[in-house]
Amino acid sequence: GLKDHEDRFEISLFAEAPQIVNPIGVQVDGRGRVFVIESHTHFRPQSYDGPKADRILLLEDTDGDNRADKRAVFHEGFVHAMDLTLDEDGSLFVATRSAVHRLRDKDNDGRADGDVKLIVLQTNGNYPHNGLSGLAFDGKGGMYFGFGENLGEPYKLVGSDGTTLAGHGEGGSVFHCQ
Numbered sequence: 001g002l003k004d005h006e007d008r009f010e011i012s013l014f015a016e017a018p019q020i021v022n023p024i025g026v027q028v029d030g031r032g033r034v035f036v037i038e039s040h041t042h043f044r045p046q047s048y049d050g051p052k053a054d055r056i057l058l059l060e061d062t063d064g065d066n067r068a069d070k071r072a073v074f075h076e077g078f079v080h081a082m083d084l085t086l087d088e089d090g091s092l093f094v095a096t097r098s099a100v101h102r103l104r105d106k107d108n109d110g111r112a113d114g115d116v117k118l119i120v121l122q123t124n125g126n127y128p129h130n131g132l133s134g135l136a137f138d139g140k141g142g143m144y145f146g147f148g149e150n151l152g153e154p155y156k157l158v159g160s161d162g163t164t165l166a167g168h169g170e171g172g173s174v175f176h177c178q
Contacts, residue, residue: 015059015068021050025084027092034059035074035092037081042128054081056094056103058110075103075112082133095145097121097131118160119145119177125153134174143177 014034015023025037038055040048056075059068080097087093092103092112100119103112121132130148137143147157149171157165157175167173 012066014061014066015071019068019071020057020059025082027084027086029086029090032061034068035084035086037078037084037094039081041079041081051076054078054096056081056084056092056112072110074105074110075115077115080128080131082128082131083135085135085137087137093118093135093143095132095135097126097128098123100132100135100145116160120158121147121155122158123150123153123155125150125155127151130172138176141178145175145177147173147175 015036020036020038022039022042023036024039027035029035036057036059038051038057040050040052041054053076055073056078058072058074060070061068062070074092075094078094078096078101081094082097083095085093090104094101094103098121099117102116102118104114105111106113119132127150130150132145132147134146135143136145147155150167152168154168155166159177165175
């Protein structure tokens with residue numbers, strides 16, 4: 001039968017404000033480093049005095065107590081960052097409302113060295129919840145992502161290879177990239 005709980009899991013606090021605020025989209029690499037979106041642009045109140053753009057933070061537990069004691073800004077500058085996932089080559093893929101990006105740390109200094117847009121959403125629709133999101137790899141080199149309802153607005157998805165797909169604000173779709 002099904003168990004009501006899983007004995008191997010125990011909840012504990014890893015990081016909290018002021019180390020991080022508005023966390024969404026968490027990924028952990030093979031070294032135990034935690035990548036997390038710190039959202040500052042999603043329905044931002046006019047009186048909000050935080051950073052003007054979203055950040056990808058890199059949190060680490062360097063002393064083994066299961067608490068983040070090292071914090072770095074891996075990347076800053078996204079608007080409406082929605083999701084992130086790590087590829088097996090160490091690249092961090094980030095979905096924002098309007099694009100899917102690949103970030104790499106080529107010199108291993110804990111900061112992204114470049115931002116490559118792989119997919120761009122062209123549309124007049126601009127509701128943060130219904131953009132590109134839900135990134136996942138299939139284990140065969142392919143990536144999937146979701147695209148929410150687009151307020152009835154037409155759209156084009158343009159890949160870095162020039163492939164273009166178009167639609168008209170339907171209720172949502174899942175796309176595959178090879």
